[in-house]
Amino acid sequence: MTARCVMVLGTSSGAGKSWIATALCRHYARQGLRVAPFKAQNMSNNARVVSGLSPSPAGGGLGWGPAAPPSTAAGPSPQPSPQGGEGANPQAPLGEIGSAQYFQALAARAVPDVRMNPLLLKPEADTRSQVLLLGQVSRELSALPWRGRSERVWPPIAAALDALRAENDVVVIEGAGSPAEINLMASDVVNLRVARHADAACLLVTDIDRGGAFAHLYGTWALLPAADRARIRGFVLNKFRGDAGLLAPAPEQLQALTGVPTVAVVPMRFGHGLPEEDGVFDDRPVGFDDKTGSGADGSSASSYQNDIDAPRRIAIVAYPRISNLDEFQPLKNVPGLTLAWARTPAALAGADTIVLPGSKATAADLAWLRAQGLDAAIAAHAARGARVLGICGGLQMLGEALIDEHGVESTDNAPGLGLLPLVTCFERAKTVRHATQRFGALTGAWAALSRVPVTGYEIHSGRTVQHPAMAARGDVAREVMAGLAWQNGAGNVLGVYLHGLFEDAAVLRALFGADAPALDAVFDGLADAIEQAFAPGVLDALVQRRTPANARVR
Template structure:
């Protein structure tokens, strides 16, 4: 008989705190130890999707995490996927398929229909695997979104997960982020937080001084990890590496990065090609200096 382990959940103080990569790493670590493990994210918002063996559509972060877990990607790992198509509209994919009716509903009215589907997926994946590693979305401290939450503390409470809160220390303000996020949670939610994680740290760890002790005195929660900044070649969950500019002597390729460009993961291979300099173009400029121009796919098109 397989002994079920308590779910692990990784939440972030902000978007892009590094939740996806940390979940990926934990999945591979546990899989290497012989644990039957799977990732789970109740709701993902991304135009970068992946297709499972049965033709279902899930976020590519959960697809990658499943590979790291040495298991087959499944719609159970990401039952709800939102694909932004306009400023105030997202295509809603439920259990791998587009749901037009829910897509057209107001945001806050969706929970009563979507939450039961999340609970079913969460229950089913827990029954199938020895350990699940859950990823949150954005920040659990976004008070304006808590009423409709189906991905952060609602999931943590539903499965009584051991929660670890991650802050991107490279941005600055990590200890304020961690303390403030913890303070915004209800008491029953605070009790689920087992540790804080500092992510993307550069430099000498001794510079942290007694800040971690100070944080534990305020919250009763220890800082359990300080993860160094690491440049990796794994695909991003829902963004594209920006900041590259035209370079003399390189093969410069302009990638027109307009709003709601989709499937940007298709160009990952170019970003890592040694002789190619892929330049995301977001503002009007002279394109005659480029060797090639790419127009990516898009989820919406402006009317002429």
């Protein structure tokens, strides 16, 4: 079979491409179709561990191994049968893709694999990214300038898309940024070049909440080559609040100018249950009102809560190269809990728990943390016996020292925060794997996690061990999960390598006595929303390769 392709383009980053693509994946899967997501190139430090490329079978071509059971966010997830057919190899190496495509695959009831996001850029600095091709780090590509990569990466990108099209009825493709970034068109491998290769029916999405939506739509359309304009089957006004009747006559005028109908007005959806788009974290104000979009007290504090009287507060340190922040999405759905993103010592005040999340540049983010005075605030919090949790890079920061003899992240060694008697040595090899483990006996503030099983994933460079000199003096970290988790003697500081802790239902129940919504319910809710928002017949017409007649704004 050769799948029909539907592509979600945007007038800008943050227009809502990711969640609309996720909703489309579930919509078409609910029609009984075999569906896969695809994004040629993603720039994000939010990544997931998925099935990778296996050795090519005899006769050439790509072989793909089945994924391990995915670690799920906020409860049970679909357990689809692996795709890959005769090329499947249970020994296939694991790889990384952007989290958005991981969730889109689950929405499509498909097993996530590296074809769905063949090129992943993980920013390490403002002008430097680690490049992963088909799930694996490529130091050669990482060293090339941006425009020098496109012709090198296009053949495997096209091959991955072709392989997905051969196995599915529909491929839902997500673009990046805007297709009208004319400074990048010549080296484009994610927007128009993909649309042409896939002969995709395209939707152009804009964020009307920002204002200027009709100008954004018209300007984007006008900057496209004529043949690519013809691929745009409909405009989508996303994140709308207010009376849709006030939009007239703009959609009709826009159609008169472009020939493209406005096929959907999608209401603003807060708390939809998915992590925010790649590279974006949700810092809406305390007591955020879903209807008005304003803080209950008119403030702009960087926190989120679903209960204005929440007795518990978790502060997550938001350093510049924060990674895998999507794993905290389930905490937003826990009753009685406030989630805050902290960049200053003041933002940590009153927190019951401080979390140091993952980082793509651990040494640099640790230096930033110190420059903000957050190190002293975290130390004072720990000295009071309050809970501190470090995840992956955060665990490494909590130790005594970071040793980087190979220049993996830095040319210098650095002292850690000294809250755990551990030392981390960075290694050239990267650990990428799923893990299902059980906590041992924990004491003190984290005792509720004792014997709790947890499923998650590891993505890190570096190996962490007990600091030998400190052990000789009797200061020993309690290893509460072999090679993955350690606790201080007082019991209030915990460091873990395993991502996905708060995505595990057993952990949420143990710590908070609560469950977050199951992913299936989240995906169905997204699909319900777009089915109500789109003009009748549009979604079916997109996969039938014909433009719906007389489509009207709803």
